[in-house]
Amino acid sequence: MPVADPWRLLKEAQAGGYAIGAFNMHNEETTEALLLGAVEAGAPVYLQVGRAIIPHMGLRRAFEMTKRVAEASEAQYVVHLDHGPWDEVLEAIRLGFNSIMCDYAHLELNDNIARTRRTVEICHDFGIPVEAELGRIPDAGQDVNWDEYCTDVGQAERFVRETGVDTLAISAGIVHGTVNGEVPPLDILRIEAIREATGIPLVLHGASGLSETEIAAARGAGVHKFNADTDLRHAFRSGIETVWSEGDRQLEDAMAEGRRRMVVATAEKLRQYGIAGSLAHPWVA
Ligand code: G3H
Ligand code: ZN
Numbered sequence: 001m002p003v004a005d006p007w008r009l010l011k012e013a014q015a016g017g018y019a020i021g022a023f024n025m026h027n028e029e030t031t032e033a034l035l036l037g038a039v040e041a042g043a044p045v046y047l048q049v050g051r052a053i054i055p056h057m058g059l060r061r062a063f064e065m066t067k068r069v070a071e072a073s074e075a076q077y078v079v080h081l082d083h084g085p086w087d088e089v090l091e092a093i094r095l096g097f098n099s100i101m102c103d104y105a106h107l108e109l110n111d112n113i114a115r116t117r118r119t120v121e122i123c124h125d126f127g128i129p130v131e132a133e134l135g136r137i138p139d140a141g142q143d144v145n146w147d148e149y150c151t152d153v154g155q156a157e158r159f160v161r162e163t164g165v166d167t168l169a170i171s172a173g174i175v176h177g178t179v180n181g182e183v184p185p186l187d188i189l190r191i192e193a194i195r196e197a198t199g200i201p202l203v204l205h206g207a208s209g210l211s212e213t214e215i216a217a218a219r220g221a222g223v224h225k226f227n228a229d230t231d232l233r234h235a236f237r238s239g240i241e242t243v244w245s246e247g248d249r250q251l252e253d254a255m256a257e258g259r260r261r262m263v264v265a266t267a268e269k270l271r272q273y274g275i276a277g278s279l280a281h282p283w284v285a
Helices: 006-016 028-041 053-057 059-071 086-095 109-125 153-163 188-198 212-221 230-245 251-272
Strands: 020-024 045-049 077-084 099-102 130-134 167-170 202-204 223-228
Touching: 006 020, 006 077, 006 223, 020 028, 020 077, 020 230, 020 251, 028 045, 028 059, 028 230, 028 251, 045 059, 053 059, 059 077, 059 086, 077 086, 086 099, 086 109, 099 109, 109 130, 109 153, 130 153, 153 167, 153 188, 167 188, 167 223, 188 202, 188 212, 212 223, 212 251, 223 230, 230 251
Parallel strands: 020 045, 020 223, 045 077, 077 099, 099 130, 130 167, 167 202, 202 223
Antiparallel strands: none
């Protein structure tokens, strides 16, 4: 299938109050699972090339494999760079990514703004929408002072106005990975305030482990793209573990069961995001 138009997807998701599902690929089988889950849900999907895959196979190989598998599928998809540093953003443009997230959130505000603005200028010249991050998203288990990590509403207004970024990844009580035990509540009021201040679609990273109620509340507050990885990776892993717990089996048997479970989990996420069944829209430009 051809690539879906990310600009149109974001606009329609915001207008319709639903959200795009963006999920990390890790190998050929997980890429297939995301695409098959999208077909099952009747929804487009963002295939994310994330941080873990880069040291494993490199950006070019990850992109080429993702494209090859996606082009052979029935799904409508966008290939998205997740948390990209500057050099990777430039390489991603050259390779043909359809959507890019630059992540300079570790920098001081003025530097984050300057870098993001330059990224937006370059990406827009190539017709690529840009997501950037403001505030910091901790890893599961990290002990953080949330006041220092959460996105500041006033800074978000300035950041979006000065960078021209298309979507904003925010920190509002969310972590990368899933937590055993007490989870910080999502700061829905902060999300709403950032929406009011910026007017652009917001992105919630670390969306694994969220309840359906929290997902609905976040959508209502202005989140129109969820990034989830851990939950889907766990679905794949559970398939592998189940097959191997039955005794020695071929790796292919285990991966096939992992893929099957990840398809189901992907389709369920797309349903919760409200985007399932949306393929009636003309996503492809
Ligand atoms: O960018 C990727 C995500 O933020 C994944 O987070 O593994 O907690 O779902 P997660
Ligand atoms: Zn993330």
